[in-house]
Amino acid sequence: MKKIFLALTIYFISLNSSYALIEVDITRGNLDPLPIAVSPLHVDIKSTEHEGIKVKELGANISSIIERNFKNTGLFNPLKKEAFVQKPDIAHLKPRFEDWRLIKAQALVTGKILVKDGKLKVEFRLWDLTAAKEMTALAFTTTPTNWRRVAHIISDKIYERLTGEEGYFDTRIIYVAESGPKDQRVKKLGIMDQDGANTKYLTLGNELVLTPRFNPTNQMVTYLSYFRNMPRVYLLDIETGVQEVVGNFPGMTFAPRFSPDGKKIIMSFAEDGNSDIYTMDLETRVVERITNHSSIDTSPSFSPDGKFIVFNSDRSGLQQIYVMRSDGSSVKRITFGNGIYGTPVWSPRGDLIAFTKVRKGRFYIGVMRTDGSGERLLTENFYQEAPSWSPNGRVLVFYRETKAGSKGEGFSASLWSIDITGYNERKLTTKTDASDPSWSSLLSK
Amino acid sequence: MTFNRNLKNIFLVVFTTLILSACSTAKKSGDMDGDVYTGKETVKYLASGVPDRVFFATNKSSLTTASRATLRKQATYLRKNKKLNVTIEGHADERGTREYNLALGERRANAARDYLMTYGISGKRISTISYGKEKPVNPASSPLAWSQNRRSVTVKVN
Numbered sequence: 001m002k003k004i005f006l007a008l009t010i011y012f013i014s015l016n017s018s019y020a021l022i023e024v025d026i027t028r029g030n031l032d033p034l035p036i037a038v039s040p041l042h043v044d045i046k047s048t049e050h051e052g053i054k055v056k057e058l059g060a061n062i063s064s065i066i067e068r069n070f071k072n073t074g075l076f077n078p079l080k081k082e083a084f085v086q087k088p089d090i091a092h093l094k095p096r097f098e099d100w101r102l103i104k105a106q107a108l109v110t111g112k113i114l115v116k117d118g119k120l121k122v123e124f125r126l127w128d129l130t131a132a133k134e135m136t137a138l139a140f141t142t143t144p145t146n147w148r149r150v151a152h153i154i155s156d157k158i159y160e161r162l163t164g165e166e167g168y169f170d171t172r173i174i175y176v177a178e179s180g181p182k183d184q185r186v187k188k189l190g191i192m193d194q195d196g197a198n199t200k201y202l203t204l205g206n207e208l209v210l211t212p213r214f215n216p217t218n219q220m221v222t223y224l225s226y227f228r229n230m231p232r233v234y235l236l237d238i239e240t241g242v243q244e245v246v247g248n249f250p251g252m253t254f255a256p257r258f259s260p261d262g263k264k265i266i267m268s269f270a271e272d273g274n275s276d277i278y279t280m281d282l283e284t285r286v287v288e289r290i291t292n293h294s295s296i297d298t299s300p301s302f303s304p305d306g307k308f309i310v311f312n313s314d315r316s317g318l319q320q321i322y323v324m325r326s327d328g329s330s331v332k333r334i335t336f337g338n339g340i341y342g343t344p345v346w347s348p349r350g351d352l353i354a355f356t357k358v359r360k361g362r363f364y365i366g367v368m369r370t371d372g373s374g375e376r377l378l379t380e381n382f383y384q385e386a387p388s389w390s391p392n393g394r395v396l397v398f399y400r401e402t403k404a405g406s407k408g409e410g411f412s413a414s415l416w417s418i419d420i421t422g423y424n425e426r427k428l429t430t431k432t433d434a435s436d437p438s439w440s441s442l443l444s445k
Numbered sequence: 446m447t448f449n450r451n452l453k454n455i456f457l458v459v460f461t462t463l464i465l466s467a468c469s470t471a472k473k474s475g476d477m478d479g480d481v482y483t484g485k486e487t488v489k490y491l492a493s494g495v496p497d498r499v500f501f502a503t504n505k506s507s508l509t510t511a512s513r514a515t516l517r518k519q520a521t522y523l524r525k526n527k528k529l530n531v532t533i534e535g536h537a538d539e540r541g542t543r544e545y546n547l548a549l550g551e552r553r554a555n556a557a558r559d560y561l562m563t564y565g566i567s568g569k570r571i572s573t574i575s576y577g578k579e580k581p582v583n584p585a586s587s588p589l590a591w592s593q594n595r596r597s598v599t600v601k602v603n
Contacts, residue, residue, distance in 0.1 A: 182584035208579060210543060224547075229574065231547070252551055252575055255544040268548060273506075273555025273573070275548040296548040312545060318504065319545055340504075342542035356542050382586075385542045401539070408584025436543070 022106055022128050022135075024075050024162045031423075033077040034162070036070060037105040038063045040081070041124070042088040044114040050144045055115045058147055059088065065151035066109065066158075068195060069169045073159070074424030079105055088112070092125065097132040105129055109158060113150075120144040126158050136161045148197055153444055168390040169194060172440045173397060174212045174221055175415060177201060178433040182408035189223060191238070194439075196429030202236060211386075211436050215258045218440040222246065222256040222265050233267050235282070247280045247287055255298045260306045266290070268298040277311055277328075290328040301345045302326065303370070310334075310344040310353055310370070321355060323370065334372030339364075343386050346370070348441075349393035352420065356385040356398075365398050367420050378422040391441045395419055397428065399435040481509055482592035487582045491599060495522045498598040499557060503591075504541070506552040508560055516557055519599055520564035533557050534598045535575045536582075538591035543577060550575030550597075557597040572602070 024034050041059035049055060070076035084091075085099040092110035100108050111124030123139035138157055142150060149170055156167030177190035189202040189212050202221070203209055212223035221236045225243075233246040233253040247253065249269050256267040263282060268275045277290040277300045291297040295315035302309055310323050316333065319340040324331040335341040339359030346353055350370075357364040357377065363384045366377040384400040397417045404411035413435045415428040428434075476484025482500040489497045497519075499512035508516065523529060535554030537546035554573035562568050583590035 183581050185579070208576075210547075210579070231574065252547070254547050268544070270548060270551040270575070273552045273558075275551065296545065296552065298548045299542070299544045312542075314504075314545075319542075342545050358541070361540070383539065403586040404584055406585045406587070408581075411584065411586075 022130060022162065023164070033075055034107060035077045035079055035105050036107040036109065037079045037084060037100060037103070038067045038070070038109045039084060039086075039088045039091050039111070041110075041122070042092055042112040044112055047113070047115040048117075050115050050118065050120075053115070053144050053147065055144075058115065058144075059111075059113055062111075062113070062147060062151040062154070063109070065148060065195065066155050069152065069155040070159075072195075072424075072426060074419065074426075075163070079103060095127055095129070097127070097129050100127075100129045107135075107162065109154070111154070115144050118143065120147060120150065122150050122154070124154050124157075126161055148193065149443070152193070152195075156442065156444070165394065166392040166442065168392050168395065168439075168442070170442055170444050171391060172218065172443065173415070173428070173437050174202075174214060174440070175399075175430070175434045175437040176210060176212065177431070178413050178435060179205075182404055182411040189221070189236075190430070190432070190434065192430070196431075199431045202238065202241070211255065213257050213388075213438045214440045216260060216262040216441060218443060220258075220262075222258060222267075224254045224256065233265065235265070246282075247278075247285070253278075255300065257301055259302050260304050266300045266302060266309065268300070277309070290326075291324075291331075292328075299343050303346045304348055304350045308346075308370075310346055312342050312344060319358075321353070321372070334368075334370075335375075336372065337375060345387055345389060347389050347393040348391055352393070354387040354389065354396050354420075356387065365396060365418065367396075376420075376422065378418050378420065379416075379425055384416070386436055388437050388439045390417075390439050393420075395424075397437045397439055399437060401435070477589065477592055478509075478511075480588065480592055481511075482589075482595070483511060484593075487593045487596075491519060491601065492522055495519055497600070498596045500592060501553055501595040501597075503538070503595065504549070506549065506556045508556055512557075513560065516560045517564060520561050520566055523561065523566045523570065524564075528603070530570045530572075530602045532572045532574055532600050532602050534580075534600060535573065536580060536594055536596050536598070537578050538594045539578045539581065539586065540591060541578065546577035547575050550577045553595075553597045557599065 040063045043059040047055050067078040070078050083103045108127040114121040121141050125137040126135045128135050152170035155169040159167035171194045174191045177188045178185050180186045186205040187209050188205040192199040208226040210224040212221045225234045231252045233256040234243050235246050236243045252270040253267050256265050264279045266279045269278045275296045275298050277297050279288045297313045299312040300309050313322050319342050321335040321341045321344045322333050339357050341355050341357050343356045344353050352367045354367050364377040365379050365387050368375040382403050387396040387398040395417050401413045413433045415434045415437045418425040481502050491497050495518045496515045499515050533554040535550035537549045558571045581594045583593045
């Protein structure tokens, strides 16, 4: 009886493995990226012209955005198109798997588009070339001007299918765009697609602005503005451009973030020089004091379930990271390593806290578990800080500043990203110098 | 043997000199005491003999003896000029996180304000603002520049 059971188990295991589709493991640094062929999307000949869009090139343009997204993850190796063995329309119907395998591709993306009557119809398929199977397919319709988002949505679906995790391509980054000499910086709020396209500026640069952060639905931004030389937390509606000051505090408010349900803003308020943490309910306008301590308490960030707050305090004498319940009770210090710690941010998955660490004059971006254990430093530099999570909790974006010469020359600020594995560090493309990045959630959710 | 002893002595002398010079650069090199700026290079004056700013140690907002002397001069000047109001701007160097530095600048500005108040200046005449690391007076990335940037500056508003 036992033997039969054993035999059955083995049978199931082998059955499983023979049907297993390709997978990408993103929990480790991937030194062997998956070779993937992204065929240009076939443009249906029934397509008509659409103002401002190069319809004939649209299929190729969408596929190059997908390729760039994949390449930037470090998990995929998009193959060169010159080696492709089938025309896009034919491959999309059914690829000749053995031919694609010859160019060492393991996965293939095909698709077609039709632009007609002011609409863009898209369909795509992901093929497992080793198992000779279709893995996923999807069709949708949108407006032609959304074509870059189409590329990002396709990237997200494929990433999700191959890694088992949500993607992060159909997202935007809000940041502070910087220009001018180091001692006279002009700063504006900038917003762009995750890949650096579609940059827009939300303020004019007349007043200093810092630390913008999205609300959960990405329609609002909270940030610090020195409007009329009064540093206060503001709320900005991205669509309408309407701005308002958050609360009526008789002193500086700063370090704002939204609660995970988007209903409150949590921030620091400096009263007679002492910074404590407060929340304000955006609907009822009720202000609650969360910490009451003679030390600096700042950089608060909610856990995704809203039950806890991680924050930065120097109550021990130096900057360290603390966790408390969202009503301010049960304050517990979680960092005890050498050096000082700042800018804690709770991961959207809830499992990790990202932070900045300063030790012996060097700046590190790291992650640790929410009880402070398992600290891992991901990157070291002259100056870098302010990590922000990708919506799937796999990548951090942060900013770096370079060392300046005696007149401030050689100074620059730029955005960087790194996987929480510590691999795949990469500079983001921005139109100007940039700092204080904040990553949106997925726009299409 | 004699050669060896001589060599040892030379080493000893060289070593001591090195230690001494190392100490002097760390403790008092020109315009710094510890890491607090003591020079005049960036200083402006509210009136003759009344410096407009005081300097702080890294991550600290406590006032040094020299800072207290400067602030007492400011207090005397403000007592004489009863209609004058001031803003105290608190600043930090570029070697901390932005948000913490905003809080630190606020604390430095208020340390100066509190001291002026203990010398009889009404709090109503003194507003504060923190700029964190946003407005360096010296844009260089050097210990000297950082010491000049860790400051609170008293600015006339009328």
